[in-house]
Amino acid sequence: MPDPPRFVTVDDYEALAREVLTPAVTEFLAGGAGDERTLASNRRAFDRWVLRPRFLRGVAAADPSTELFGSPLALPVLIAPWAYQRTAHPEGERATARAAARAGTIMCVSTTALDLLEDIAAASGSPKWWQLYVFADRGFTAEMLRRVSSAGYAALVWTIDLNAYGLRHRETRVGYEPPISLTTQDLAYDPSIDWDDLGWIREQAPGLPLLLKGILTADDAELAVAAGADGIVVSNHGGRQLDGSPASLDVLPEVLEMVGGRIPVLVDGGVRRGTDIVKALALGASSVMIGRPAAWGLAAGGEDGVVDVLQILREELENAMTLCGCATVGDITREHVAPAPDG
Numbered sequence: 146m147p148d149p150p151r152f153v154t155v156d157d158y159e160a161l162a163r164e165v166l167t168p169a170v171t172e173f174l175a176g177g178a179g180d181e182r183t184l185a186s187n188r189r190a191f192d193r194w195v196l197r198p199r200f201l202r203g204v205a206a207a208d209p210s211t212e213l214f215g216s217p218l219a220l221p222v223l224i225a226p227w228a229y230q231r232t233a234h235p236e237g238e239r240a241t242a243r244a245a246a247r248a249g250t251i252m253c254v255s256t257t258a259l260d261l262l263e264d265i266a267a268a269s270g271s272p273k274w275w276q277l278y279v280f281a282d283r284g285f286t287a288e289m290l291r292r293v294s295s296a297g298y299a300a301l302v303w304t305i306d307l308n309a310y311g312l313r314h315r316e317t318r319v320g321y322e323p324p325i326s327l328t329t330q331d332l333a334y335d336p337s338i339d340w341d342d343l344g345w346i347r348e349q350a351p352g353l354p355l356l357l358k359g360i361l362t363a364d365d366a367e368l369a370v371a372a373g374a375d376g377i378v379v380s381n382h383g384g385r386q387l388d389g390s391p392a393s394l395d396v397l398p399e400v401l402e403m404v405g406g407r408i409p410v411l412v413d414g415g416v417r418r419g420t421d422i423v424k425a426l427a428l429g430a431s432s433v434m435i436g437r438p439a440a441w442g443l444a445a446g447g448e449d450g451v452v453d454v455l456q457i458l459r460e461e462l463e464n465a466m467t468l469c470g471c472a473t474v475g476d477i478t479r480e481h482v483a484p485a486p487d488g
């Protein structure tokens with residue numbers, strides 16, 4: 146008898162990653178801010194919705210492919226920017242880049258990536274996005290954005306929710322020390338960023354779609370659209386910034402209502418299952434992003450681990466779509482979710 150497959154779900158990868166990582170790196174990856182109420186709420190928010198499957202629609206198989214800013218995606222799941230990937234696996238961001246390419250999706254590379262942004266860009270031939278933190282040294286930021294453009298990154302994701310570092314008590318308790326990034330040499334971020342900076346960022350990287358990541362209110366969504374953002378990522382940074390801020394999925398409907406289809410709205414935080422992806426898309430998200438699932442996959446299995454995590458989510462998504470009567474991503478609509486009776 147062959148051994149049963151060991152990795153059936155994303156959570157199985159978390160368990161193995163915890164076995165191979167040092168306690169300090171595990172706490173860095175897993176932890177949230179404060180009492181981790183927001184971190185926990187990101188998961189619970191998916192339980193506040195139930196799926197409404199529709200049958201007898203002749204759906205024998207589902208195709209989860211989609212498209213964002215002109216790039217085809219094999220599935221509506223992008224890899225969220227997450228820092229210091231070489232601490233989880235020696236191949237770091239380059240392994241994640243190759244995995245995203247193999248799975249047919251996009252990796253968003255963090256400003257805090259440990260390798261040079263050009264080397265990560267060259268690790269695979271597929272489109273990648275660059276996540277931006279604006280540094281107090283604007284000359285350096287401008288030069289970094291020039292390098293991002295010439296290295297071929299296809300979009301910018303400006304993370305707006307880190308004008309201060311969240312209170313990550315797990316990191317403090319284990320004495321976690323962040324490593325030095327080759328690209329940034331760990332300069333200080335500019336804590337005084339504001340809406341006027343959006344125009345300045347655009348000028349440094351003309352022609353690249355600019356998404357704002359960290360939006361948690363309809364009001365900020367409206368300001369983002371008015372300021373000319375090309376997309377929004379509804380996110381609370383995986384519960385790592387302001388504890389007590391809402392679950393991303395809980396604010397997704399108000400953001401979508403305000404945006405009214407003018408620009409794509411993505412969401413991240415707590416996505417662990419194909420059914421979570423269907424719920425987010427049924428509410429109106431264009432795509433989801435995953436942070437920790439990719440981190441667990443990388444730690445446990447390197448490039449292959451990340452590919453497998455994406456494959457697990459893909460198979461779960463296909464199964465959930467088929468059982469909901471959705472042959473394509475476009476078939477997933479608001480009729481496929483309802484508030485949970487006990488939610």
Ligand SMILES: Cc1cc2nc3c(=O)[nH]c(=O)nc-3n(C[C@H](O)[C@H](O)[C@H](O)COP(=O)(O)O)c2cc1C
Nearest residue numbers: 174225226227228255304382383414415435436437
């Ligand atoms: C270890 C770790 C590092 C992260 N680093 C960054 C970062 O450098 N830039 C950023 O915009 N978001 C960062 N995030 C937040 C992710 O982009 C994403 O919003 C979050 O992980 C989504 O929640 P999930 O982990 O539940 O999927 C990080 C998240 C984790 C877990």
